[in-house]
Amino acid sequence: MVTFESLKERKDKIVVVGLGYVGLPLAVHLSKHFDVVGYDFNLKRIEELKSGFDRTLEISGNDLQNAVMDFTNNPLEISECRLIIIAVPTPIDEYRIPDLTPLRGASATAGKNMQQGSCVVFESTVYPGATEEVCIPILEQKSGLKFGTDFTAGYSPERINPGDKIHTIDKILKIVSGSDKDTAMLLFSVYGTIVTAGIHMASSIKVAEAAKVIENTQRDLNIALMNELALIFDKLKIDTSEVLKAAGTKWNFLPFKPGLVGGHCIGVDPYYLTFKAESIGYHPEIILAGRRINDGMGKYIAERTVKMLIKAGKQVNRAKVAVLGITFKEDVPDLRNTKVVDIINELVDYGIEVLVHDPLADPDEAAAFYGIDLKPMETLSGADAIIVAVIHKKYIELGLSGIADLCTNSTPIIIDIKAAFSRDEAEKQNIKYWRL
Numbered sequence: 027m028v029t030f031e032s033l034k035e036r037k038d039k040i041v042v043v044g045l046g047y048v049g050l051p052l053a054v055h056l057s058k059h060f061d062v063v064g065y066d067f068n069l070k071r072i073e074e075l076k077s078g079f080d081r082t083l084e085i086s087g088n089d090l091q092n093a094v095m096d097f098t099n100n101p102l103e104i105s106e107c108r109l110i111i112i113a114v115p116t117p118i119d120e121y122r123i124p125d126l127t128p129l130r131g132a133s134a135t136a137g138k139n140m141q142q143g144s145c146v147v148f149e150s151t152v153y154p155g156a157t158e159e160v161c162i163p164i165l166e167q168k169s170g171l172k173f174g175t176d177f178t179a180g181y182s183p184e185r186i187n188p189g190d191k192i193h194t195i196d197k198i199l200k201i202v203s204g205s206d207k208d209t210a211m212l213l214f215s216v217y218g219t220i221v222t223a224g225i226h227m228a229s230s231i232k233v234a235e236a237a238k239v240i241e242n243t244q245r246d247l248n249i250a251l252m253n254e255l256a257l258i259f260d261k262l263k264i265d266t267s268e269v270l271k272a273a274g275t276k277w278n279f280l281p282f283k284p285g286l287v288g289g290h291c292i293g294v295d296p297y298y299l300t301f302k303a304e305s306i307g308y309h310p311e312i313i314l315a316g317r318r319i320n321d322g323m324g325k326y327i328a329e330r331t332v333k334m335l336i337k338a339g340k341q342v343n344r345a346k347v348a349v350l351g352i353t354f355k356e357d358v359p360d361l362r363n364t365k366v367v368d369i370i371n372e373l374v375d376y377g378i379e380v381l382v383h384d385p386l387a388d389p390d391e392a393a394a395f396y397g398i399d400l401k402p403m404e405t406l407s408g409a410d411a412i413i414v415a416v417i418h419k420k421y422i423e424l425g426l427s428g429i430a431d432l433c434t435n436s437t438p439i440i441i442d443i444k445a446a447f448s449r450d451e452a453e454k455q456n457i458k459y460w461r462l
Contacts, residue, residue, distance in 0.1 A: 027143045027178065027208070028108035030215040036061045040216075041107035043132050045071060045097070047082050047290075047360065048149055048184040049113035051195045054085055055220040057095035063107055064097045067135075072099045081388070083359060084188065104139035109216065112136060112161075113149040113184060115290060117363070118297050124153065126160060133161045137168025140177065145209055147180040151295050153302035154236040157181050158205075178209040181231045182217060183238030188289075189358035199223040203234035242295040243313060248282040249292070250316030253323055256284035256462050260330075267445045267461065284462050285444060286327075286415070287320040288354035288365035324368025327462065331369075331411055331441050332376055334458060338439055340410050343377035348409035348432055351416025352384045352392060352400070356444075359386040366415045367396050381406050385420045406432045411439035417446040430457050 032038040038061075042053040045066040053064040066072055074081060078091040085093075096103070104110065114128040129150050136146055146165055148157050162173050171177050182202045187193050200221045204210030210227055218225045228234035256266045266284060273279050287293045296317055300310045335342055354364040373380050381401045384392070389400045406412075409432050414421055421429065426447045430438040440452065442461040452459030 028145050028212070030212055033060050033109060033216065034219075038109065039063055039107040040109040040111065041065055041104050043104070043110060043112045043136060044114035044128075044150075045075065046113070046115065047084055047188050048186045049111075050075070050080060050082065051084050051186065052111065052113060052149070052184075053095060054089060054093045055195055056216075057093050059219050060216075062095040063103050064095055065099070065101065065104060066097075067099055067101075069099045072097050081359065082188070083386075084186075101135050101139050104136060105141055108141060108144045109212075110136050110140060110144060110146045111149060112146065115362070116150045116152055116294075116298070117290065118294050122297050124298050124301050126152075126156070129156075129161065130164060133164040134168050137165040140165070140169050140171070142171060142176045144177045145180060145204075145212060146177065147182055147213060149182055149184040151183060151238050151242075151291065151298065152235055153239060153298040154232045155302065157231050157235060174205065178205045179231070180204040180209050180213045181234045182213055183234060185241075188360055189355060196220055197223050199226060201226050201228055201234050201237055203228040203231045205231065236299075239295050239299045242292045243299055245282075246287060246292050246296050246320060247312065247316040248280060249285065249287055250319040252282045252284040253287075253319050253462075257326065265449060265461075267449075283445070284323075286323055286354075286365040286368075288363045289360065290354075290362045293320065293354075293363050293365065321365075321368075323462075324365050325372050327413070327441065327443060328369045328372030328376075330460060331373065331413060331439075332378075334439050334441070334460060335411055338410075338435065338437065338458060340435075344379060345377075345410045346379045346381060346408060347373055347411045347413060348381045348383065348406040349413045349415050350383055350421050350429070351414070351418055352382055352396075352398065353387050353416055353418075356417045357386070357419055359388060361387055361391050361395055367398070369413065369415065370396075370398065381409065384416070385418055408432075408434045410435065411441065413441045413443065414446065415443050417444040422446065426451055426457065427455055430455060 028038050040060050041063040042049045043065050045064050053062055056062045075097045078087045112132045114132045117125045119125045166173050185198045200217045202213040214225050259266045296313050300313055303310050352366045370380050382398050383401050392398045392400050437458050439458045445461040
């Protein structure tokens, strides 16, 4: 079997399958200590990485060009590696059911090309049991090898926070688990080489899977509570930010804020847990209640915008509303599962012309995924209202007055979802201002 010594002495190689937000930073850090191959089936992605460009903005061009590793879309190169790390997306489908297609595909690709003595590690978020129930059987079938005898497996959940340049992969405590003690120790040593924050060894693969899926479920529920409070306080005409500021003076008050919950983690992972729970006959109530609240926030914000237009004497049908930001999070280009589209779609249903701007999102991806045509900033002028949906640095730099200048109204209307600006400043500038 592959050992830490054989990897350290570069007798064996590591391959990272899937070079997105998770896989690429992991591969680059590992390449400083081991022989690493970075595999992705997307040829365009490979060509960009070879040229020193990372469209996810997680790795700088300089760090990418200095990384000593091979980038490839040729699955045959996986056969040269005996530690296989799979880091592919695990989304949900239109019915909010876990979509394991990428994970099954990556497992099949690894199985077809892995050699005897390999160890396959999964980093993708899954429900407890998925590695052993779904992935390992595929590896056995495609490789013809016997699990536990010819190869082993492990699970080490990713904890990447896209766009975060402080909590990078080497500074986030890592969970590892293995199908046997030797495999767990192998992963403890390999990941321990690059992670300075420490390693936690879980007692089993299922425990590690469950730990990952509840991390984001907990965050989802806490944000859902804040969103529900925001709905209540809005009806009471109380500023939610001021309430949270006051409550936050207590030492054990948790600093969560209301907002849109999208992306490929917090808005997705709870459905993996609820899917598994329902498969064993348990119907989760609190988790799904939180999901319903968070999934309904886009509609609520759109309706609030419409009410503000009506109150300002504007005709809703054919009104122009500019939406600033469409990515799921500030200062990242990732469009996956962005909830800004819920706002846009609801406004369109009211007959409103929606102009969307985002300095980081790929226009081709926005068009392909959501049918949205991103607009240049200069074309937004003349809007009846502005929704600051994603607080990119560019919008912070533009400031409240710069954003207000996009409105032709004598009294600009600004909806600030992230509560990034000051209500007092808005009043001074005679802006009709609402924040979540």
